[in-house]
Amino acid sequence: MRRPAFLSPDPDSPFPPADAALRQPDGLLAVGGDLSPQRLLNAYRHGIFPWYSEGQPILWWTPDPRMVFRTEGVRLSSRFRRELRRSTWQIGADTAFGSVIKACAGTPRPGQDGTWITDDMRAAYLELHRLGHAHSVEVFDVDPSGESRLVGGIYGVAIGRMFFGESMYSGESGGSKVALAALAFRLREWGWPLIDAQVENPHLSSLGAESWPRSAFLENIDLLTGLPEAPGNWSQRFGIIEAAALAEVRSD
Template sequence: MSTLPALLSPDPDAPFPPVDRALRQPDGLLAVGGDLTPARLLNAYRHGIFPWYSQGQPILWWSPDPRTMFATDGVRLGSKFRRGLRRSTWTVRADTAFAQVIRACAEIPRPGQRGTWITPEMRAAYERMHELGHAHSFEVFEGDRLVGGIYGMAAGRMFFGESMFSAVSGGSKVALAALAFHLRRWGFPLIDAQVENDHLLSLGAKLWPRPRFLAAVAELTAQPGIVGAWTDRIGDWPATALADVNRP
């Protein structure tokens, strides 16, 4: 196996190298360079690859092993949190505040993290994908205040989560659980969460070997997707509805 990642062609339609060539250290680094055009991004996600880099770095493309995954019927909320949801006045919407969600994900402080990988270039690229109907956000509101959200990419019947945030405790949990609930209704069985952390695992994420993940991606991205805004599909959806979803 090479000790250096592949250098991508400047042609946005050029294929990525085979994922099994990804490095073990750092885990999953596959390629360097290229761009964030819609064609390149769609090609990447359909092959289980995503961009992740910091300001001042070239674009880095990753496919780690194992992969962190949620089943859309497997997001777990604790019993105390559910009891609080029964009194919640929060409302969930889709694709009404994509730019605000991605900006909040970029700017909110996170323990142990300096700066952000959601660079201005990344924000512009995903906002363009949102305009084209491929990137989506689920937003949690308290009145007119945005208190949490999640965004990511959809390809076929596969959803690839990118980032989520909470401005108020529990906002990101509600966004993730609402996303999973509605994706399941629409025939999306999985959410890619990319790289593990304790918080994701506590919410029900599982670690999948990369071959299993890639097989699922190939199958699901080949199915007809739901391109375009998802706003009217859920309307103003009450967070209280999550209190009894996927109860143990």
């Protein structure tokens, strides 16, 4: 019986090739190692991400097929667009990373009991955020007095011109969809063509995610992660997007 590889304690040690991943459970490639910035960035560059529960060792995955959004392909229903036209929500980036990842930690992942964002995971991505590699997109409900309340968000890792989505959440209905649509809109403007969505599920498919063979995904990210983009905070670069404006953005 094939078993996943055990990683060396050296954070710079290489991962096994993707075709060494198990078929059952799909995509399990390796066990162990750590969540240091160099290990995490190396993993994402090779289409690998950590996903495990409290009490488990660190598990590293590269599923086949892979769920991927084209940034011009995020779909919002006609009904949801009508609702957005009346929305007072505003979307920014990297102003509340800690709050977004905390909220995502309370959102169950399909097929897994309890949270998969452990305290160690949160600490690791907060460090990546501090270093300018991890980013959040936040959706705020802004009242007439100017007070704002976080109602949705998404976070992930950016390398080159590739964004690897990790998790999203809705504090109010539609919050995560607005965060995703705003992220895709801005990345499309910047010339970033793809968002990694990791594992297949019907909700992502309904929003336009596509199921790609792992080989095609890896070929694309090998190119995109090598393109020059400096890490750093996205708050000013991303700016503010009015949710109502997203109602007029059409997918291709």
